[in-house]
Amino acid sequence: MIDHTNNPNAAIIIIGNEILSGRTVDQNLPFLAKALCEIGITLQEARTIADDEQSIINTINEYRANYEYVFTSGGIGPTHDDVTTSCVAKAFNKPLVLNAEAKRRLTSNYTNEEMNEARLKMAHVPEGATLIDNPISAAPGFRVENVYVMAGVPSILQAMFNGIRNHLRSGPVTVSRSITANIPEGLIATPLANLQNRNRDVEIGSYPFFRDGESGATFVLRCTDVDRLLSVLESLKRLVRDLGHEPFEEDRF
């Protein structure tokens, strides 16, 4: 609905058996979704996949051909279940090579006797990759072309992303306002659709809730133009009041 033609787009790959088995609740998609929105990059899709070589390679190749930015989370550590780095190399048909700067960062983080083959694995990246800084545990992420490969540990992923966000091409930022009312969706649905049709540049989402037998909805308006957003917001408030309910404006998110 929003005209995203001026916005770069992106897709996210969350890699990890622990998410699909329900053991771990992923925090990286919510973080990246919000962070990308803040800099005007449109997140189009996200996929959660297993630590499975073919799934990872296929998803990387599908996404990198279709989106300006691809971000991956998980699978770049030293253990046997960390297969993302080798899969990225295979997807790009590049060899894994020892990166001297990555080795330097790891070496400075460990004593000589602590340095071993498993840790050195984290200094290997696909040929031609650019490193992504890891201020928490040294072992870097990396970028190959439009694919940004980051750690699965949320604090590390966040630090990595915060280090690269200023280097990404940003677009017009979508601003958002929402109002909530104890109005059942079914009562407002038709006039709301009309409001949406008359204002196609402002995306109107309706999110119902059911609490203690009461039903209501939060209406979220999104647009890159604040004036247009506020104008449609006023129309929506009138609509809710005309139907006998009182809207209350929520904090900007």
Next chain:
Amino acid sequence: MIDHTNNPNAAIIIIGNEILSGRTVDQNLPFLAKALCEIGITLQEARTIADDEQSIINTINEYRANYEYVFTSGGIGPTHDDVTTSCVAKAFNKPLVLNAEAKRRLTSNYTNEEMNEARLKMAHVPEGATLIDNPISAAPGFRVENVYVMAGVPSILQAMFNGIRNHLRSGPVTVSRSITANIPEGLIATPLANLQNRNRDVEIGSYPFFRDGESGATFVLRCTDVDRLLSVLESLKRLVRDLGHEPFEEDRF
């Protein structure tokens, strides 16, 4: 790693712009991932996509051909941004028809004057669909062949799934144990890989953490055979102790 050949598999489609924009943190994937694991259905993949007709149709058609079960969340309400039901009909090339039982349930939930076209939209399902009960707000979900279409509101999705879970084909249940130790992953990676290679029927995952400058990891073992699981767990504890660290067993999850 685990031999899942006896387990039904599944994929999940989370539908909603609000998840991709970072406004809403999805709760349905974590719930379904855990619930499917508990009944021995292997979740292979999950996709988060926008309220976009072509994305929804393509994903449904790709998934229903590849997985025994497909579960969708979101987009079945009365408002203009609820497009999932019509997309499922298009994916299956079936017309949308008024379902008499769905209409009865909705009618009994509303007075005559409350019943309107928008609410009646929720009584329309693809021809031949089976209803999925909604004990919270009446408007049902539905199933077409192997595709289960559920609401996005977490409490409703959970109630819907709990109503159908006993009708799904379950498989051998994967049991899980985990231990945690303040051992850096890089120190244990090689012997851990050897342990995994010697015991390919028990999946060993390693999940690092970094707290207050200390690094450690949780090791998660998963298998359908409890005796095998406990045997490998003992080997892993010995391994951690041999490397000079003390493992502590975590609660079963």
